[in-house]
Amino acid sequence: xxxxxxxxxxxxxxxxxxxxxxxxxxxxxxxxxxxxxxxxxxxxxxxxxxxxxxxxxxxxxxxxxxxxxxxxxxxxxxxxxxxxxxxxxxxxxxxxxxxxxxxxxxxxxxxxxxx
Amino acid sequence: xxxxxxxxxxxxxxxxxxxxxxxxxxxxxxxxxxxxxxxxxxxxxxxxxxxxxxxxxxxxxxxxxxxxxxxxxxxxxxxxxxxxxxxxxxxxxxxxxxxxxxxxxxxxxxxxx
Numbered sequence: 001x002x003x004x005x006x007x008x009x010x011x012x013x014x015x016x017x018x019x020x021x022x023x024x025x026x027x028x029x030x031x032x033x034x035x036x037x038x039x040x041x042x043x044x045x046x047x048x049x050x051x052x053x054x055x056x057x058x059x060x061x062x063x064x065x066x067x068x069x070x071x072x073x074x075x076x077x078x079x080x081x082x083x084x085x086x087x088x089x090x091x092x093x094x095x096x097x098x099x100x101x102x103x104x105x106x107x108x109x110x111x112x113x114x115x
Numbered sequence: 116x117x118x119x120x121x122x123x124x125x126x127x128x129x130x131x132x133x134x135x136x137x138x139x140x141x142x143x144x145x146x147x148x149x150x151x152x153x154x155x156x157x158x159x160x161x162x163x164x165x166x167x168x169x170x171x172x173x174x175x176x177x178x179x180x181x182x183x184x185x186x187x188x189x190x191x192x193x194x195x196x197x198x199x200x201x202x203x204x205x206x207x208x209x210x211x212x213x214x215x216x217x218x219x220x221x222x223x224x225x226x227x228x
Contacts, residue, residue, distance in 0.1 A: 033215075042119075042203065042218035043159065090158055102207065103149065104216055109158040 003027070004107035006091050012113045013081050021076040021110045023091030032074040033104065034066060035090040043090055049074060050096070078112075086114045118142060119206050121219035129227050134191040136222050138204030141185065147207040148180055148187045152200045153221065159203055163189065194226045 004025045013019040023032065030051050035043035047056045049068045063085070065077040078085055088109045094102040119140045128134045136150075147166050151159035165171045165178040165187065177190040187206075191198055201221040208215055 040220075042220050045215055048215065088158075102147075103161065103164055104205075105161065106151075106158040111156075 004091055004093055004105055006089075006107040006110050008110060009108060010111050010113070012115060014115050015083065016080045019078050019081055019112065021078075021089050021091075021112070023074045023076070023107055024072050025091075025093045025107075026072070027093055027095070027105065028071065029093035029095045029105075030071070031094045031096055031102065032068060033092040033094070034064075034074070034076050035092065036085075037088045037090055037109075038086075046076070081112070081114045083114050086112055088112075118217045119204055119219040121202075121204050121222045123220055124223040125225050126222055127225045127227060128194050130194060130196060132194050132226075134194045134198065134224055134226070136189040136191075136202050136204075136224065138187045138189075138219055139185055140187070140204075140206045140217075142206065142208055142217075143182075143185065145206045145208060148178070149205040149207070149216065150176075150178060150189045151203040151205060151218075152198075153203055154200045162202070191224075194224075196226045196228050199224055199226045 007022045033048040034046045037043040045057050046060045047066050063079050068074045088111050090109045091107040092104040094104045121138050149164045150162045152162050153159045163178045165180045171178045175192045179188045201223050203221045204219040205216040
């Protein structure tokens with residue numbers, strides 16, 4: 001089945017220790033998104049890739065970086081995690097159809113705990 | 116003013132009743148509207164999308180859109196305990212690189228047996 005896969009599902013890291021979260025997709029979608037969601041809050045878009053073009057949200061901290069080496073994979077790097085970065089990180093994909101009708105499909109998420 | 120607003124709830128309905136979830140948005144240029152269901156600790160799951168004014172039905176779910184009033188709603192008929200979840204309204208703001216979704220805070224729905 002075509003899907004969005006995230007690894008690991010749970011990640012524990014230490015304060016300040018770099019961590020990388022992974023997302024892969026078999027949908028062959030050209031857009032990939034990373035969201036951060038904290039408890040009882042809406043998902044917050046960090047950045048997205050339209051093919052190889054990187055689009056950063058204005059309020060995304062510099063501590064968050066992303067890489068998309070090919071169509072299928074996208075990574076979220078947190079350079080120096082702080083306690084406030086503990087959250088669920090969601091990867092989503094969409095196929096650009098034009099007219100603003102893109103539907104986003106989410107992976108299962110990675111829950112990050114910072115000790 | 117928040118871009119997408121929902122009542123946070125919790126909204127409690129008895130099993131078999133109709134649950135009505137509401138959402139308003141601020142950007143008149145928004146073109147597509149989505150409802151996601153999110154169980155606790157899980158990722159959002161697409162329930163429905165709607166692009167045109169009026170109603171769109173899919174099984175027990177009906178989405179309603181009124182662009183003039185900047186209002187979108189989700190009705191769940193014959194509510195079941197398994198419908199208990201947080202429902203996220205999301206609005207697509209078009210852009211030249213795929214646009215982006217703006218999410219509301221979500222409405223927590225509790226269906227009591």
